[in-house]
Amino acid sequence: xSDLWEGLxxxxxxxxxxxxxxxxxxxxxxxxTLTALLIASVIALPLAALLAVRRFRLRxxxxxxxxxxxxxxxxxxxxxxxxxxxxxxxxxxFGLLFTPTAMIIAQVIIIVPLxxxxxxxxLRELWSDYHDLLISMNTTQGQxxxxxxxxxxxxxxxxxxxxxxxxxxxxxxxxxxxxNIDHATRVLTTAIAxxxxxxxxxxxxxxxxxxIGMAVAVNLAIHWVGHTERGxxx
Amino acid sequence: xTELFPLIVEQGTVRRRGKVLVGPVxxxxxxQGVTIVVGPNGAGKTSLLKMLHGIVRLSEGSLRWACARxxxxxxxxxxxxxxxxxxxxxxxxxxxxxxxxxxPRKEARARAADWGRRIDLGDALERQAMLLSGGERQKLALxxxxxxxxxxxxxxxxxxxxxxxxxxxxxxxxxxxxxxGTRLIMSTHNMGQAQRLADEVILVIGGRIHEFSPxxxxxxxxxxxxxxxxxxxxxxx
Numbered sequence: 001x002s003d004l005w006e007g008l009x010x011x012x013x014x015x016x017x018x019x020x021x022x023x024x025x026x027x028x029x030x031x032x033t034l035t036a037l038l039i040a041s042v043i044a045l046p047l048a049a050l051l052a053v054r055r056f057r058l059r060x061x062x063x064x065x066x067x068x069x070x071x072x073x074x075x076x077x078x079x080x081x082x083x084x085x086x087x088x089x090x091x092x093x094f095g096l097l098f099t100p101t102a103m104i105i106a107q108v109i110i111i112v113p114l115x116x117x118x119x120x121x122x123l124r125e126l127w128s129d130y131h132d133l134l135i136s137m138n139t140t141q142g143q144x145x146x147x148x149x150x151x152x153x154x155x156x157x158x159x160x161x162x163x164x165x166x167x168x169x170x171x172x173x174x175x176x177x178x179x180n181i182d183h184a185t186r187v188l189t190t191a192i193a194x195x196x197x198x199x200x201x202x203x204x205x206x207x208x209x210x211x212i213g214m215a216v217a218v219n220l221a222i223h224w225v226g227h228t229e230r231g232x233x234x
Numbered sequence: 235x236t237e238l239f240p241l242i243v244e245q246g247t248v249r250r251r252g253k254v255l256v257g258p259v260x261x262x263x264x265x266q267g268v269t270i271v272v273g274p275n276g277a278g279k280t281s282l283l284k285m286l287h288g289i290v291r292l293s294e295g296s297l298r299w300a301c302a303r304x305x306x307x308x309x310x311x312x313x314x315x316x317x318x319x320x321x322x323x324x325x326x327x328x329x330x331x332x333x334x335x336x337x338p339r340k341e342a343r344a345r346a347a348d349w350g351r352r353i354d355l356g357d358a359l360e361r362q363a364m365l366l367s368g369g370e371r372q373k374l375a376l377x378x379x380x381x382x383x384x385x386x387x388x389x390x391x392x393x394x395x396x397x398x399x400x401x402x403x404x405x406x407x408x409x410x411x412x413x414x415g416t417r418l419i420m421s422t423h424n425m426g427q428a429q430r431l432a433d434e435v436i437l438v439i440g441g442r443i444h445e446f447s448p449x450x451x452x453x454x455x456x457x458x459x460x461x462x463x464x465x466x467x468x469x470x471x
Contacts, residue, residue, distance in 0.1 A: 024330040129318060135289050136312035143334055 007037075007205025011213075014206055022207070026214060029187040032100050032174070033167045035106035040167075041160050044112045048159075049145040052127040055110035063120065069113035078176030081106045085177065098179040103187070106173040108147075111163035120161055123148050132181035162220055168215050236301040238309055238385045239417070240267030241286065245295035248441075249284050255281040256441045258295060262306050263419070265385075265421050267433030268412050270449070272464070277440035279421035280315070280466030286419065287312050287388045309382040309457040315391040317375035319363040324355055327363045328377045335382070349377040355408065376407050380416070387411065389420035393427060405431065425465070429453055 014022045017125060083089050085097040085105075094172055096102045104154035134144050149156065171189040180194060188211045195204035240262050247257030256278045263269060271279045284290040285298070287310055299306035311331075320327050329346035333339065338386075350359045353373040358366065363374060365380055372392055389408070393401040401424075408431065412418050422428055426433060430450035437460065445452065445461040458463045 079452075126321075130320070132289060132312075133318040133320075134315060136287060136314075137331055137334060138307045138310075139334060147320070147330075225280075 003201045006202035008209060008234070010202050010206030011209035012015075014210060015213075024183065025186050025188055025191050026114070026210065028100065028212075029168065029189070030218075032187060033107065033164060036104045036201060037164050040108045040111045040115055040163055043108070043161075044116035044163075045119055045149060045156055046145060047112075048116045048156075049123050049148045051116075051120050052123040052148060053141060055143045057209065063117075063148050066113050066120070067117050070117050072110055072113065073172070074110055074233060075172035077109050077174065078106050078173030081109065081173065081177045084165070085145050093172070097177060098181060098185060102177040102187060103174040103185060106177050106183035107167045107170060109171065110170060110173060111167050114166055115159045115163040117132075119156050122150050123158065126152045126155075142209055157222060163224060164218060165215060165223075168218075236305065237265065238299055238301055239263060241297070241440045243286070243297045243298055244326055246285060246292050246297055247294040248281055248290055249293040252442055255290075256285055259285075259441075259443055261443060262448065265417055267378065268408075268418040268420065268431050269436060270428045270432035271419070271436045272423070272425070273421075273438035274464070275423075279439070280437055282311075282436075282443075283390050283421055284420065290416075299455060301378045304433040309418065311379035311387050312384065313372075313375050313379050313387065313389045314390050315394050317371045319366070319371055323360050323412055324363050324366070324374060325350055325359040327374055328381055331382045333380060338369070344379075345381060349381050354369055354403070359366050369396050369403070371381075372396060372400070372404060373407065375405065380407075380411055384416060385421065386417040389418065390412050391421050391423060393424060401427065431432050437464060439464070 021156055049129045051059060081102060082097065084091050085102050104121065130147065134147060170188060171193055173192050174187065177188065180186050180190040188207055192204045193205065235452055240404065243259055243261040245258040248255045271282060277346060281290060285292060289312065294445050302334055319331060328349050329342040332342035332345060340426040347359055350356055355370060355374060366374060393404050396404065398421045405427065408418060435447060435449050435452040439460055445458050446457055447457060452461065457464055
């Protein structure tokens with residue numbers, strides 16, 4: 001219990017005093033995760049809409065695979081990305097291993113199925129509402145996808161936030177491909193793992209509270225930007 | 235622009251999971267007036283309208299417009315029994331069909347706002363459409379269907395579950411549309427409404443057309459026993 005209080009106290013002072021190391025790894029965490037989230041959303045949301053509106057032979061199998069991939073073990077993803085990016089790997093020439101870019105790649109792979117699956121659930125329901133109307137208006141497939149993405153944007157925000165939550169708290173994959181290098185690839189989660197390994201529980205807890213606070217703040221900010229939960233809006 | 239009518243259906247049949255929903259139907263519709271489709275519940279009125287509009291494809295037979303199908307599809311609109319409200323404001327809902335054909339946003343909104351005022355939704359233009367009442371939703375759906383000046387408008391029981399006042403408002407909009415040259419093809423359960431609006435009547439029972447005649451003749455004396463029984467209010471299946 002004393003560790004908990006000490007952790008809270010550490011978190012408080014780290015934030016109040018704007019500890020330079022904390023600011024650096026927090027900003028890196030945010031940069032890596034938000035970049036991964038942006039790239040993953042660009043891939044996953046149109047994919048989810050396409051799966052909702054288009055009927056093709058392997059559609060059900062694709063959805064099943066996507067749902068199954070939501071449970072991808074991050075460490076395995078990290079390992080695969082590591083193999084691809086290592087010097088002997090097919091993408092080794094780019095020298096991306098142990099860089100924030102490698103961490104972004106791993107996070108994108110982890111959260112694309114999650115965002116796409118959650119988004120698909122929402123868009124499938126919306127499509128069942130809109131189906132006859134959009135067909136009767138003689139819309140093209142692109143127009144249908146755009147209508148679903150625009151009108152379903154608040155539900156899609158939830159999908160994106162789920163992806164953000166998964167990515168910001170991720171440690172296994174980014175530890176493998178990032179290496180937790182100080183001033184280069186260290187982020188909040190890998191720093192927590194490091195402090196825990198050193199037996200510095202109070203510091204680890206402090207960083208943990210900062211991580212939680214940051215996740216909550218980003219969620220609130222996105223809700224505020226998205227105008228959700230306001231009178232007369234969906 | 236080439237003529238849209240006549241619409242000719244030959245042996246048109248729609249099946250779903252082996253069950254015949256419509257047909258076989260032979261029908262020729264000309265380009266003037268208001269055609270009202272009547273029949274008991276489950277008779278296939280909605281499926282017939284959807285087949286004519288093209289939402290539901292024919293399983294057998296043929297359906298031909300006087301012009302190319304793609305051209306015909308662009309000049310039609312459909313109003314559903316339960317109006318579909320897009321998750322947008324009233325004005326954005328009405329403007330949507332214009333945006334689909336590339337009308338600039340500002341112009342589309344201005345024209346939609348005009349329509350909104352015409353249907354007495356001028357005060358609700360910026361409200362979310364999902365918050366409208368049943369009658370308001372149906373009026374919005376009508377405005378959204380009419381904003382592109384369709385040559386033919388299909389309506390599936392547009393006044394079902396509406397009160398007298400809302401029904402009258404809808405009928406006024408429909409009469410205005412018909413007078414300005416829009417061909418109306420509409421199903422209804424309301425015989426009073428059918429008498430008020432119809433130029434010709436189609437009686438559908440069991441997915442087949444049992445009677446297709448001018449409204450005056452149909453209501454004066456149906457040509458078939460099923461038509462007579464339907465008008466008497468007997469149960470017809």
